[in-house]
Amino acid sequence: MAAYDIVIRNGQVADGTGKKLFAADVALKGDRIAAVGAPGSLKSENEIDATGKVVAPGFIDVHTHDDTALIDNPTMAMKASQGVTTVVCGNCGVSAAPYLNTDVGHWMSLIIKKKENVSKDFAGFAAKVEAARPAINGAFLIGHGTLRMNAMGDDLGRVATAPEIKQMRDLLDQSLEQGAIGMSSGLFYAVSNAASTDEVAEVAAPLAKWGGIYTAHMRDEGDHILKAMDETFEIGRRAGAEIIVSHHKCSGRSNFGRMVETLPKFTDAMKQQQIAFDVYPYIAGSTILRSDMLERADKVLITWSDKVAGMSGRDLKDIAAEMGCSMKEAADHIQPAGAIYFMMDEKDVQAAMAHPGAMIGSDGIPFDAHPHPRLWGTFPRVLGHYSRDLKLFPLEDAVRRMTSYSAQRFHLTKRGEVKPGFYADLCIFDPATVIDTATFEKPIAPAKGIDTVFCNGAIAWRDGKPGGGRAGRALNRQAMQDEAKA
Ligand SMILES: [Zn+2]
Numbered sequence: 001m002a003a004y005d006i007v008i009r010n011g012q013v014a015d016g017t018g019k020k021l022f023a024a025d026v027a028l029k030g031d032r033i034a035a036v037g038a039p040g041s042l043k044s045e046n047e048i049d050a051t052g053k054v055v056a057p058g059f060i061d062v063h064t065h066d067d068t069a070l071i072d073n074p075t076m077a078m079k080a081s082q083g084v085t086t087v088v089c090g091n092c093g094v095s096a097a098p099y100l101n102t103d104v105g106h107w108m109s110l111i112i113k114k115k116e117n118v119s120k121d122f123a124g125f126a127a128k129v130e131a132a133r134p135a136i137n138g139a140f141l142i143g144h145g146t147l148r149m150n151a152m153g154d155d156l157g158r159v160a161t162a163p164e165i166k167q168m169r170d171l172l173d174q175s176l177e178q179g180a181i182g183m184s185s186g187l188f189y190a191v192s193n194a195a196s197t198d199e200v201a202e203v204a205a206p207l208a209k210w211g212g213i214y215t216a217h218m219r220d221e222g223d224h225i226l227k228a229m230d231e232t233f234e235i236g237r238r239a240g241a242e243i244i245v246s247h248h249k250c251s252g253r254s255n256f257g258r259m260v261e262t263l264p265k266f267t268d269a270m271k272q273q274q275i276a277f278d279v280y281p282y283i284a285g286s287t288i289l290r291s292d293m294l295e296r297a298d299k300v301l302i303t304w305s306d307k308v309a310g311m312s313g314r315d316l317k318d319i320a321a322e323m324g325c326s327m328k329e330a331a332d333h334i335q336p337a338g339a340i341y342f343m344m345d346e347k348d349v350q351a352a353m354a355h356p357g358a359m360i361g362s363d364g365i366p367f368d369a370h371p372h373p374r375l376w377g378t379f380p381r382v383l384g385h386y387s388r389d390l391k392l393f394p395l396e397d398a399v400r401r402m403t404s405y406s407a408q409r410f411h412l413t414k415r416g417e418v419k420p421g422f423y424a425d426l427c428i429f430d431p432a433t434v435i436d437t438a439t440f441e442k443p444i445a446p447a448k449g450i451d452t453v454f455c456n457g458a459i460a461w462r463d464g465k466p467g468g469g470r471a472g473r474a475l476n477r478q479a480m481q482d483e484a485k486a
Pocket of ligand 1: 217247
């Protein structure tokens, strides 16, 4: 009899591929899944009874800003509590490395609370993550906005010069060589908005050589979204990189219903090049407070303000009424600040999630005082609300969009399936009760129905609290590519 470390017995396996649930025992040994066998066929001194539960691969949160949260909050409760075992960091053009300056400006503070968590090179940053022994894995993109700040300092309102583009390209090349998995851009944001299509495509050139991917928070998710999609597809083609469009949405009331334009455009483009996108399961978005976003939102909630105390969680309309001024003036008064914007159509969100190119990413912002509930709720909400209650897609397909499909698109070798030889990243949950409990009013709350979560064979979450396992890794592009070939 093989000596397994743990056997999970009597569960229904959702293996991540979309295949129908099947009854099986799952055996773990070291950091791997050692066997998947008929119920009762696998034995260990250490068994977990999963009767009535689903045994799924650990979820992959493909859209996060958890770069330094992995260091500051190594139990990663906001993610482990959802069954998440890998977070893809560095999205939207902002990453904690490589960062050559010592001053962490306002924009970087979105993902960084402590200056010592940035690094001049990616290898140094990855070492900091590993030293923190996080409970779950991280994979890391390099932000084009961060590269711009390195090469251009504060002078960001223009296209980069040829020498600056070369410096950014060299920094990206070095970071990819050291194990970053790709580059993200955030042309929507002030730090990158002046960048031309040519600039981004030229900076992104090393992606082809290393097999890196390109993720894009597009220049426009509202009136000019189709043009922004064309630009994104062009950058990916010119860089020779696979594309992930971030948090796909049609933003603002005047754009409600336009998924009937964007989704067929994705379907067509997917025939020509490798394109996918991520979606979060909410009709509100969240980012920094910007007065040009106020008009298109039906409601704006403040998530934090560095300047005025007591703003977190409040409706900007009430704040403005209290101050006796317009919403724009109130926003100016409390800056710098963050906000939640109600700006999407429920039907659009559902259509996006159900598209063949869609996977799930939370876009949660880990350090907000009053975060968007997606930070704690995304994955159980997809399982409980959208799959079980609304029947948007079967449970097996929901799991696939959060596991194997995500692992394939981000080239996370041997993750995202319940299969012998794969890493023992697993989530055991109750399909009858799993649901998010985090709300816009009370956003910091662990989900219900998540039983036990393993990452690399160690227990990251169990019975409503961190499980003590701290076996997460900084996933390295080169190591993953080598393992894929072996
Ligand atoms: Zn974004």
